[in-house]
Amino acid sequence: MASHLLTVRGISKSFPGVKALDAVQLQVASGNVHALLGENGAGKSTLLKILSGAQAADAGDIMFNGAVLSPADTPMQRQQKGIVTIYQEFNLLPGLSVAENMYIGREPLRHGLIDWPQLYANAKQVIQDLKIDLDPRAEVRALSVARQQMVEIAKAMTFQAKLIIMDEPTAALSGREVDQLLEIVRKLRSRGIAIIYVSHKLNEVKAICDHYTVYRDGRFVATGAMADVAVHDLVRQMVGRDVVGIKRQSSATIGEVLLRVEGVTRLKAVPGTSPTPLTDMSVHVHAGEIVGFAGLVGAGRTEIARVIFGADPCDSGTVRLRGHPISLRSPKDGIDAGIVLVPEDRKQQGCFLxxxxxxxxxxxxxxxxxxxxxxxxxxxxxxxxxxxxxxxxxxxxxxxxxxxxxxxxxxxxxxxxxCMALNPKVLIVDEPTRGIDVGAKAEVHQVLFDMAAQGVAVIVISSELAEVMAVSDRIVTFKNGAITGSVPGSDASEEALMRLMALGADAQPVPQALAA
Structure with a gap:
């Protein structure tokens, strides 16, 4: 292993009532992808903020590129020294172009004014160098999550980054987009750039990372070469015990059709939401049943969930509870009817931070x-x-x-x-385990099973097919705002689901009666 670009020694940090970090250590070499692992609350995010300059440590020091970093450094000063952090929630201005986001605050000037041709030329050069497909003039708000991730990486390269910190970089990406991102990570590694890679997707970590470090409850636990450790050993180090994944068993408690959605159509996008149109969507869920919604990003899963909850309108269609149509003009109407939603983006749409x-x-x-x-x-x-x-x-x-x-x-x-405190009749969870660790994931799944056992109709939306198959009695597939099929959970395979999710416009669709 090459000499260390980054050495963290004895870093501690406390907040009121909790010690987030207790004398932790970390060493990362140039040209190395280093996984930082641990349960939620292990201290990973706190360390990332300290490395980025967003927070100061209470004790310890950080050696980077041969020099001790000043605790007084600002995030901009850390970026100028070559440490760039790409957070799970992107720091992009949606109303500006790709090029403007890449160079904001550092635009090339001519006679005291922004030199726009030079700005776009500089951005184009960086983008071409990375061999990614981006238009420097495109407005960021019009880009997919995956492309916004690429903008963050291109922005990092404008700082001449020596160390890039990636916090849950694939949490919101589909399988194909994950492959594209990992290919870029390999390119960065080949150029000698060090990467700290934080992810709860351990198979992905195993595939891309060279070394790993594990924290638990704010303390250093272990470090080593990724080739020398198995995934189940990583889990044991993170959690302190063996974690056994649980799979939904066939339920004898499934009752009457509790929720029935018929003919939901919306051709125009709601301002501030995905432009995906919805076409004649019909689906039902029984009391005590867990129905999984599977589809690629932009397939319409979240859009139909928001219509059912009352968060977004539709042009036509009905929602019925126990056979009675309900009026859904707002989320309050949904809650009053007994429908609750745990949204996809907990920070923007769920929490009052x-x-x-x-x-x-x-x-x-x-x-x-x-x-x-x-x-x-x-x-x-x-x-x-x-x-x-x-x-x-x-x-x-x-x-x-x-x-x-x-x-x-x-x-x-x-x-x-x-949501549980509201004693709902229908529970919709959109990406329920995004960005959470393997131990917490099993706990969340058990909560969903318990809710179904109490007679609640549960809808689970997840980009992870393994998760959908593990928790669902039945899986409904989506493509471009339409339902393409329905598969019993016991019969589902990733290959079968992907075929239904990837049906082309000219392919013979699966009759929607299967879902409705």
């Missing part, structure tokens, strides 16, 4: 936690929070801390608790 865990968990339930009609029964509220904290193993110092300080997995559990 600056507010407390308490407020985030109980807000929709305050009407049920009131006394004398006008006052919140704080004792009952506390009992509810504590019950769900134990049931879902939510790691938190106090229910008064901001939910934004929690790890992604614990934020997801708070949102699940919020």
């Amino acid at each position: 600056m507010h407390s865990i308490r407020q985030n968990m109980t807000l929709p339930s305050l009407g049920r936690l009131s006394k004398m009609r006008w006052f919140v029964d704080e004792a009952a509220e506390t009992r509810m929070i504590e019950a769900y904290r134990r049931k879902l193993s939510i790691k938190m110092a106090s229910d008064q801390v901001a939910i934004g300080t929690l790890s992604g997995g614990n934020q997801q559990k708070v949102l699940l608790a919020r």
Whole structure:
């Protein structure tokens, strides 16, 4: 292994009520893809923020490129030194072009004004050098998530990056897009650029990473060559125990058709949402049944879920609960009817990041936690929070801390608790385990099984086919805003689902009666 480009020694960091990092270490060499692994709450995100200059450590030091980094460095100063972080939530301005995002604040000038031809020429050169398909003049808001990821990488290269930190880089990508990203990672490695790769997708980590380091509960656990360790050993090091994946068994508790969606069509995009049109979508879910929605990015899975919840309108179609049509003009209508949604983007659409865990968990339930009609029964509220904290193993110092300080997995559990507390008839979870660790993933799956066992109709949307197959009684497939088929969970295979998800416009579609 080459000499270390980055050496982290004895880094500690505390927040009120919790020690996020306790004298951890990390060493990364140039031209090396190094996996940083651990459960949600292990301290990975805190270390990334310290490396990027967004936070200062309480103790320890960081050696980078032969020099000790100043704790007072700003994120811009760290970028100028060659440390660039690509967060799971991109730091891009959607209304600006690709080139403007790549050079924002550092645009080439001529006579005191931005030299636009030079700006676009510089951006084009970087993009061509990376051999990626991007138009420097394209507006970022019009790009797919995968292409926005490429913009972040191209932006990193404009800083002459020596170390690129990638936080869950494939969390929102489809299989083909993941392959494209990993190919770019290999190109960067071949140029001598070091990469810290944070991901909960261990098979992916095993395929792309050279070395690994594991943290658990804010402490260093192990490090080594990826070739010398098996995936199940990584899991054991991360969690401290063996984790056995659970698969949905055939349920005898499936009852009447609880939710029936018929003929949902929407030809025009809702402002601020995906432009995917919806065409004559019909689907049903029984009480006690878990139905998986499978499709490539932009297939219409999230769009139909938002219509069912009342978050987005449709041009035509009906939604029925126990045979009775319901009017859905807003999410409040959905909640009042007994339909709840855990959204795909928990930070943008689910959490009030600056507010407390308490407020985030109980807000929709305050009407049920009131006394004398006008006052919140704080004792009952506390009992509810504590019950769900134990049931879902939510790691938190106090229910008064901001939910934004929690790890992604614990934020997801708070949102699940919020929905469970409403005693829904229909539960829709969109990417329920995105960005959370293998231990928390098993816990979330068990929650879904328990909800179904109580007679709730559950819809699970996931980009991971393995997850859809593990939790679903039945799987409905989508392509370009239309339903292409339905497969019993016991009969599903990745190959069969991919065929249905990838049906071309000229292919004979599977009759929608299968789904409806």
